[in-house]
Structure formats: C-alpha cells, structure tokens
Amino acid sequence: MDPTTVVVQIIINIVAAGGAFALVAVGYTVVHATLKFINFQHGYMVALGAYLTYQMAIVWKWNFILSSVLAMILVAALGVLIEKVGYKPLRRASRLTPLLVSLGFASILQGVILVFWGPAVQTYRIPSTPIIVLGAVITSNEILMVLLSLGSLLALHLFLKRTKLGIAMRAVSDNLDAAAIIGINTDRVISSIFAVASALAALAGVLIGLEYFIQPTMGFPIIIRTLAAVTLGGIGSITGAIIGSFVIALVENLGVWFLNPAYREAYAYLILIAALLLRASGMLGGKRDRAA
Amino acid sequence: MVDRLRGKKSAGKPVSLERRTLLKGAAAIGAGLLTEKLSAPAVAQQREYVQIGSLSPLTGSNAPNGLFITQGQMLFEEQFNRAGGFKSGPEKGKFLKMIYEDDGEGTGTADTAISAFRKLVQVNGVKAVTGVVLSSVALPLAPIAQNAKCAFIAIDPTTPALTKFPHFFRITETSETGGPTYAGCVYNAGFRNINFIWINDPAGVGTHDKFIPKFKELGGNVILDISIAVGATDYKTEITRCMATKADCNVLLVHQGETLILMKQAHDLGYVDPKVQWFLSFYSEEMLQKGGPIFENTYAKRYHVPTETKEYQAFESAHHAKFGKDAQIAYFGMAAYDAMTALARAIEKNGYDYDGINAGLHGMEFQGVSKFIKFNMENGDNITTSQDVSQVKNGKYVTKFHYNPNAKT
Numbered sequence: 001m002d003p004t005t006v007v008v009q010i011i012i013n014i015v016a017a018g019g020a021f022a023l024v025a026v027g028y029t030v031v032h033a034t035l036k037f038i039n040f041q042h043g044y045m046v047a048l049g050a051y052l053t054y055q056m057a058i059v060w061k062w063n064f065i066l067s068s069v070l071a072m073i074l075v076a077a078l079g080v081l082i083e084k085v086g087y088k089p090l091r092r093a094s095r096l097t098p099l100l101v102s103l104g105f106a107s108i109l110q111g112v113i114l115v116f117w118g119p120a121v122q123t124y125r126i127p128s129t130p131i132i133v134l135g136a137v138i139t140s141n142e143i144l145m146v147l148l149s150l151g152s153l154l155a156l157h158l159f160l161k162r163t164k165l166g167i168a169m170r171a172v173s174d175n176l177d178a179a180a181i182i183g184i185n186t187d188r189v190i191s192s193i194f195a196v197a198s199a200l201a202a203l204a205g206v207l208i209g210l211e212y213f214i215q216p217t218m219g220f221p222i223i224i225r226t227l228a229a230v231t232l233g234g235i236g237s238i239t240g241a242i243i244g245s246f247v248i249a250l251v252e253n254l255g256v257w258f259l260n261p262a263y264r265e266a267y268a269y270l271i272l273i274a275a276l277l278l279r280a281s282g283m284l285g286g287k288r289d290r291a292a
Numbered sequence: 293m294v295d296r297l298r299g300k301k302s303a304g305k306p307v308s309l310e311r312r313t314l315l316k317g318a319a320a321i322g323a324g325l326l327t328e329k330l331s332a333p334a335v336a337q338q339r340e341y342v343q344i345g346s347l348s349p350l351t352g353s354n355a356p357n358g359l360f361i362t363q364g365q366m367l368f369e370e371q372f373n374r375a376g377g378f379k380s381g382p383e384k385g386k387f388l389k390m391i392y393e394d395d396g397e398g399t400g401t402a403d404t405a406i407s408a409f410r411k412l413v414q415v416n417g418v419k420a421v422t423g424v425v426l427s428s429v430a431l432p433l434a435p436i437a438q439n440a441k442c443a444f445i446a447i448d449p450t451t452p453a454l455t456k457f458p459h460f461f462r463i464t465e466t467s468e469t470g471g472p473t474y475a476g477c478v479y480n481a482g483f484r485n486i487n488f489i490w491i492n493d494p495a496g497v498g499t500h501d502k503f504i505p506k507f508k509e510l511g512g513n514v515i516l517d518i519s520i521a522v523g524a525t526d527y528k529t530e531i532t533r534c535m536a537t538k539a540d541c542n543v544l545l546v547h548q549g550e551t552l553i554l555m556k557q558a559h560d561l562g563y564v565d566p567k568v569q570w571f572l573s574f575y576s577e578e579m580l581q582k583g584g585p586i587f588e589n590t591y592a593k594r595y596h597v598p599t600e601t602k603e604y605q606a607f608e609s610a611h612h613a614k615f616g617k618d619a620q621i622a623y624f625g626m627a628a629y630d631a632m633t634a635l636a637r638a639i640e641k642n643g644y645d646y647d648g649i650n651a652g653l654h655g656m657e658f659q660g661v662s663k664f665i666k667f668n669m670e671n672g673d674n675i676t677t678s679q680d681v682s683q684v685k686n687g688k689y690v691t692k693f694h695y696n697p698n699a700k701t
Contacts, residue, residue, distance in 0.1 A: 001532075001536040009528075009532045013528040013529050120355050120356055120582075121549045125582075212525040212556075213525070213549070213553050215549060216351060217351070221523060256533070257529055261519065261520050261529070262519035262520055263521070264524060265524075
C-alpha cells in the first residue's frame with residue numbers, strides 16, 4: 001500500500017466515522033442548549049432507531065428505506081412522549097434532576113432493547129460495494145452514510161434558518177423565558193426540538209447499523225463520545241457539534257495509526273481536555289450561534 | 293343452605309338435625325382432609341436444596357457464550373436431580389438448585405459481576421459459584437470470592453494472574469500454555485509472516501505475551517503487533533495499518549463482538565482471502581451464521597472435544613433431547629457441564645462448605661465432556677488441551693488438522 005493510498009484511506013475512515021456521529025451530536029446539542037442538562041438517554045434513542053429498523057427491515061423483511069423512515073417517526077414520537085412525561089415537569093428543577101431522570105430513561109431503553117431483541121450483537125447484513133479511490137477503498141454504505149449525514153444536517157440548518165418553527169426553536173434555545181414572553185408556545189417548540197433530535201438520533205442509528213454492528217449496550221459509548229464532540233465544539237453550536245465530531249474522529253484515527261490503537265478513546269479525551277483548558281466554552285461555544 | 297341444615301324437607305314444619313350428627317359429619321370431613329394431606333406424594337413435600345450460583349454473560353457481546361454456559365448448567369441440574377440428587381456424603385438426600393445471575397461481561401468493567409456475586413453470596417447464601425468467561429471479570433472476583441469463602445469454578449478465564457489464588461478453579465487452560473498452543477496452530481497452518489491483533493484485557497495480555505515469543509521461536513515473523521480497545525465500533529484504521537504490511541495472515545485474539553466488526557470491515561475493504569488470510573482464536577457456529585460470507589476461508593482453532601468418549605456421547609444425546617437437534621453444542625456448554633460435575637463431586641464427598649469443596653477439587657481428575665479434567669494440587673489451574681484447526685468453506689467449518697501440544701486430553 002503506497003503512502004498516498006494510506007493517507008486517502010485514513011481520510012475516508014475519518015469522514016465515515018465522523019459523519020454518523022455528527023448527526024447524534026447535533027441532535028444532542030440542540031436539546032442540551034434548550035434545556036441545559038446532560039441527556040444520557042439520547043444515546044439509546046440511537047440504539048432504538050437501529051433496532052427498530054433491524055426489526056422491520058431484517059426480521060419482517062420490509063423495504064429498508066420505509067423501515068428507516070418509520071423508525072425515525074417512532075423514535076421521534078417516543079422522544080416527544082419522554083419529554084412530556086419526564087422532563088417537562090422538571091423544567092424549573094435543578095440540572096441534576098433531569099440528568100438523573102435521563103439516566104433512568106437510558107436504563108429503561110436498554111432494558112426494553114434487551115427484552116425484545118436479546119443480548120447478542122446483530123447485523124443488517126446489507127452488502128456493500130467497495131469503490132476504489134486512488135487505491136483506497138470506500139464502500140457504498142459509507143458514501144450513503146456521509147451523504148445522508150451531510151444532507152440531513154443541511155436540511156436542519158435550512159429548517160432552523162428559514163422556517164417559523166425553526167426560528168422559534170432557536171429563540172427558545174437561546175432564552176426560554178424571553179421566548180415565552182414574546183408569545184412563542186414554548187411547550188410546542190420544546191416538543192419539536194425533542195422530535196427533531198430523536199429523529200436524527202434514529203437516523204444515526206440506522207447508519208451505524210449499516211456500517212458497523214448493533215448491540216443493546218451501544219447507547220452509552222455513543223453518548224460519551226457525543227458529549228466529547230459537543231463539548232469540544234461548544235455546547236449549543238450545531239456547527240461546533242459537527243466540527244467536534246470530525247475532530248474526535250480525526251484524533252482517534254491518527255492516534256490509532258501512529259500510537260497504540262488500544263487507547264483510541266483516550267486520545268480524543270486528551271485533546272478535549274487540552275482544548276477546554278485553552279477555551280472553556282469549546283471551539284465555537286459562547287452566546288452567539290445557539291442552535292444555529 | 294341454612295334450611296337444608298335445619299332439615300327442612302318440605303313446606304311442612306322444619307326438622308332439626310341432631311347435633312351429634314352434625315359433629316360427626318364435621319369430624320369426618322376434617323379427617324378426610326387430614327388424610328389427603330398426609331398421603332401427598334413425596335415430591336410435594338419440602339425438598340432440601342444445595343444452591344449453586346451461576347455468573348455468566350447474559351447480556352453484552354459475550355452473551356452467546358453465556359447462553360451456552362447456562363444450557364450446560366441447566367442440563368446438569370436437571371439430570372442430577374432426576375437421578376436422585378446427592379446419594380451419599382454430608383448432603384445425602386438433597387438436590388441441586390442453580391441461581392442464575394448476569395455478570396455483564398463485555399461491558400469493559402467487572403462492576404456488574406461483583407454486584408451479582410455479592411447478591412448470590414449475601415442474599416441467596418450460596419457457597420459455590422460457577423461461570424465467568426473473561427479474565428477481566430475473573431481477576432477482580434477471585435479475591436472477593438476468597439474473602440467471602442465461596443468456592444469458584446470459572447469456565448474460560450486464561451490469565452496466569454489467577455494462578456496465585458489457590459482456590460480459584462477453572463476449566464480452561466491458562467494463557468501460559470494457551471498462548472504457545474495458539475502460536476503452534478498458526479505456524480502449523482503454514483503462516484510465517486503475520487500481523488497479531490489482540491484485545492487489551494487481562495486474557496489478551498496474558499496470551500499475547502506467550503504467543504509472540506513462541507511464534508518467533510518456531511521461526512515465524514510478527515510484522516505488526518497491535519492491541520485494540522474493547523467494545524469499539526470502528527476498526528478501519530487498525531485494518532488499514534495491517535493492509536500497509538506484507539503479512540500473509542492476520543491473527544486475531546479478540547472477543548466475538550470485536551471479531552464480527554473487524555471481519556466485516558476487512559471484508560468491506562476487500563482485505564480478505566486471497567489478499568490475506570485471517571486466523572481467529574475461537575470457533576462459533578452462531579458467529580458464522582451472523583457474519584455469513586465475511587468468514588469465508590478464515591481459519592479458526594477450537595478446543596479438541598473427545599467425541600469418541602461415552603461422556604460426550606451421553607451429553608450430546610441429552611443436549612439434543614432438551615434443546616433440540618439444531619441447538620449448537622458449544623465448548624462453553626460442555627465446559628460448564630464439567631464444572632458442575634466437578635462441584636457436585638466435591639460437595640458429595642466433603643459437604644457443602646468452602647474448605648470441603650476446595651479439598652475435594654484439588655487434584656480431582658475425571659473424563660469430562662469437554663476434555664480430561666485435572667485440577668492442579670496447589671492451585672486451581674487445569675491442564676492444557678489440544679486444538680482442532682478448521683477453515684470455513686462454503687459457510688461451514690472444515691477441520692484441517694489436529695494440533696496436540698503434548699498435554700493429556
């Protein structure tokens with residue numbers, strides 16, 4: 001394998017790894033910016049999206065695209081329900097309370113997955129076509145993953161910038177009380193935020209299932225990595241969440257290449273700590289750019 | 293009802309039953325009930341049980357192995373009790389009862405296992421536990437079991453660090469012998485220039501540290517020697533590092549979940565046969581079914597099971613009868629069955645207490661289902677086993693050769 005091929009291959013690996021996790025990170029940061037708590041259950045919305053798609057597309061043999069869309073709708077609906085039942089009553093509580101509730105929901109969701117699908121690793125077993133680019137290999141699933149991720153993020157960006165609901169979401173995320181004062185129905189907007197974030201999480205789950213494998217315990221490592229990406233990028237910044245995801249993927253893969261692969265996660269967290277020591281609000285964090 | 297008791301036969305005057313007749317009737321009913329209770333069959337009476345704890349991975353990436361272990365234990369429990377339980381010794385007349393707990397292996401920590409173990413000992417009061425696959429779980433459990441005075445037979449942890457716990461027994465060999473055995477399998481399969489990819493946990497470290505020098509001693513060359521993180525979902529860059537070498541075989545020493553991801557991603561990258569061979573450290577029909585074509589032409593080693601023995605044949609019949617002919621008979625199920633056999637023998641001989649069980653286990657030897665079992669006199673180690681090396685052809689394992697590292701099997 002010549003050096004050019006190696007470099008191209010690593011770039012492909014980074015882009016593919018960063019793409020799906022960017023979806024998770026963006027959904028997470030929008031919720032966090034609005035309600036100001038660490039939402040551990042978000043990682044399990046990813047897992048649930050993956051498993052629902054598995055059930056419909058692989059077990060019941062429905063059309064894969066239809067199954068993915070249905071999974072996104074179901075997970076979005078569940079996200080809204082969880083918000084209404086678990087988080088709305090706690091809007092004025094200290095940040096620790098909804099954090100603990102989110103841990104509870106995370107455990108419940110993991111338990112539900114275990115009960116319905118069992119403990120074993122599952123796969124979509126959808127074949128992928130390898131495409132050679134300058135000697136390196138990118139698979140058709142990876143291309144799909146990157147295109148869908150970027151497309152979804154662009155759609156979200158346009159939604160937040162150009163639609164009434166999107167603008168309202170940004171206002172609520174920026175200042176909940178002020179948004180209520182000017183007449184925005186904050187309850188409806190927060191439900192919409194949860195729906196959008198959960199749908200993005202479910203889509204990420206489908207993409208992760210396509211390219212990797214799914215297992216009931218996948219939610220927790222996803223959320224930890226998401227937290228790192230969002231913190232690095234700046235809480236509340238969608239652009240920051242995307243950049244943070246790719247930076248985490250870059251650091252991990254470079255660490256794997258040049259150092260000991262066994263500590264791949266540690267490299268990302270070291271960079272995160274260093275970055276926060278330099279700039280505590282993250283790369284793009286700060287007053288501006290809330291959910292935008 | 294009251295009228296009938298009063299003997300009201302017709303619209304005429306009521307007739308009072310004699311009080312004595314009433315009392316006689318009540319006594320007859322009571323006597324009948326008492327007789328029925330006393331003559332109830334023996335099985336309805338309170339049985340006495342010797343409770344044994346089972347700790348195995350019921351969730352997580354190792355869950356398939358946990359299922360096999362549970363099956364082996366259930367089978368033994370059923371057979372043992374059907375045969376009448378303990379027939380001699382201090383526990384004569386008692387039966388076995390398993391209490392199953394999830395040890396959460398594959399999550400990367402032993403927290404779940406430790407909590408489950410404590411629950412078995414403190415809440416259920418067990419004095420013996422069996423199960424556990426990973427060294428990373430067995431290692432923290434060993435001193436806890438010792439302090440709790442709870443006998444322990446583990447199934448598959450290989451780390452040599454467990455040898456220092458003299459009463460922590462295991463069915464599998466340690467990596468002291470397992471590592472060189474694996475090296476011999478790979479070398480005898482014809483591979484001379486390899487990449488060695490191993491999991492960074494106690495078992496991986498132990499086996500790696502013995503594999504590498506043995507493989508070099510045999511005349512092989514290790515081009516790339518890299519450890520991978522437990523539970524990661526993406527190994528593409530690790531595979532890319534392997535692709536940059538001129539190895540003829542990538543040798544894996546990782547768990548099932550990681551194996552599936554690695555092989556899938558290698559397959560996606562086109563980095564499989566004929567470009568390079570892959571050698572896996574274990575063999576699993578279930579994994580083969582899940583992965584499908586990604587495993588085609590890969591090599592795997594597995595413990596050689598002496599299928600010609602009457603112990604294996606009896607186990608096979610019983611397993612088919614209970615779980616169906618299609619249910620896989622896996623090494624972990626057989627090893628779990630052998631662990632139960634060893635425990636039951638020790639308890640029958642010396643009673644259900646820590647010192648008695650340990651005394652019974654040290655030096656015990658018998659022909660098990662999975663292999664010949666022989667526990668060391670000084671510690672809980674077991675003897676090594678020979679291996680079958682197979683290759684996947686058309687979705688099925690085909691045995692290529694048998695490798696005997698000169699140990700009794």
